[in-house]
Amino acid sequence: MSENPYQTYDARILEVKDLTSREKLFTLRFLDPEVEAKFNFKPGQFVIVDIRGFGEFPISICSSPTRRGYLQLCIRKVGRMTKFVHKMKEGDVVGIRGPYGNGFPMEKMEGSNLILVAGGLGMAPLRSVLWYAIDTGKYENVWLLYGTKAYEDILFRDEIIHLLKHGEAMNCSVKLAYEVESPSCIYLEQGFSDRVCKGVVTDLFRGEEFDVNKAYALICGPPVMYKFVIRELLDRKLSPGRIYMTLERRMRCGVGKCGHCVVGTSVSMKYICQDGPVFTYWDALSTRGLI
């Protein structure tokens, strides 16, 4: 492989799937089998997608390393480059470099309960954790608390509904909160009255008794969400060291050079791209500006 950390590798788009009106799921595979074979990643890591001649942007890997041979990215159309990607089709080629970042400590958490808390697009990196946990079977129970705006915005809707129905058999319990009422939501709520409700993601904590000594929480969502979710977890006496969250900053290089993702003050400065994007709540308490 090249010595140049800014060089990217050709990957072909195998499939493009509409998840919602704003998000598409891209399934990719590296053209070079050697690159493909070497590409290992952990849930929570991200790649930099290179649209040659247009630019680069960071995207979390939303597939699980347990499922090899392809890579999945869930991309929301928000601006110039993501709009361009949304026009791409099966067979088109993009550049990929990475994986970057620290990822979630999956091995350390083996044997514990996992509480995944996702808000909106935060579902993307947590889907990698979810499938990793289900595929390896190395975790006791997995809760997924997922807050979404409306039925139409539920990412990986088929998978979520499948888990609502059959999750029990995989030690996986899914709960869903929606904000905008619709016939589909009401239908879901009737089917799973104990697990689907109108409200925000923190409402899903109501009535849940987590065994905090055996649990880890993994959070990803919009910036405003962290404070409220963390409060719920701390109320349940979950140790700050067992609360993991994945964060977002502007990124250019992904490898600790360009300075865009630096946060903190004179006593503690962190690079989100290298020290993160996954941090514990202890990190947040000791690094200003992290959340």
Place this chain on the structure above:
Amino acid sequence: MRYIKLPSENFGKFFKSLGEWGTLYAPVKRGGIYSFQEVHDPAEIALDYNRTMLPPKKFFFRPKEAILRLKNGRWEEEVEAEPTVLFGLHSCDIHGLKILDKIYLDEPADPYYKSRREKTLIIGISCMPDEYCFCKSLGTHFAMDGFDLFLHELPDGWLVRIGSVRGHEIVWENGELFEEVTDEDLANFKEFEEKRAKAFQKELPQEGLADMLDLAYNSPVWKKYADICLTCGNCNMVCPTCRCYEVCDRWMDAYSSVRERRYDSCFMENHGLVAGGHNFRPTRLDRFRHRYYCKSYFDPTAGYNCVGCGRCDEFCPAKIEHVKVLEEVRGSLK
């Protein structure tokens, strides 16, 4: 360290001999300011310069440079570096390069920076502080390494410290230009250093600096200065340790494009902007404070991110003084 002496009358010959190692750059005076420029005649050099506007980082991390070129749908790398000699770096700038090294040579190394760094000889030169310098407070007023040769002014020549194998080679190949150091030379060297130490007018008390700043996060002093600041980003451009960059792809014609990077500044509003318009440093105050936190970060292996060169003060159009801001912030804590 090996010490030898370069007598004044041999200086010209010595300087010309450096040309064999690569293109020679040295500080020259252009209008009212100094800058590192290609030099052929030693008479052009401003040996007693205070500071250049752009620090030597411009030779390794360029204000604007192509990193990849798109040809036939593939990125081609462009790592060009020619042998270069940087003559006349002050100690603080050598420390500045060491801080950049920590970032750019750390794995994965930046290939552009690295190849230029490897092909460049660094010749340091002693200096007298002016009203902006505070390197002594930060311990960056004397370079122990990071150079090939370091020239210290003596009444009748230069005391030369040899800092690398290449430095030894230069001296070896020009053996006839150098003399052994005498006791008198050492006494003169000591005298110069003592005089220099006394000449510092500005001091940054660094005791507990990092913690003090962290505690003073909400100090009103930040706002006072943020209101004066023009957010022009000059202080970032001229700082020997600032190295944020922005990347963009630029089409040359219908078939080829370049991926360029250029200096970026944390004072710019879009520095902390992410998708959906969320900005992690939305106000001028956030950005102003961030720069001070970044510069005063203390890395146990590399020291502070500031080397006390005084450039940000000299070239700030709003006349904001780095040390004064930090001292006022400290004062506001009591």
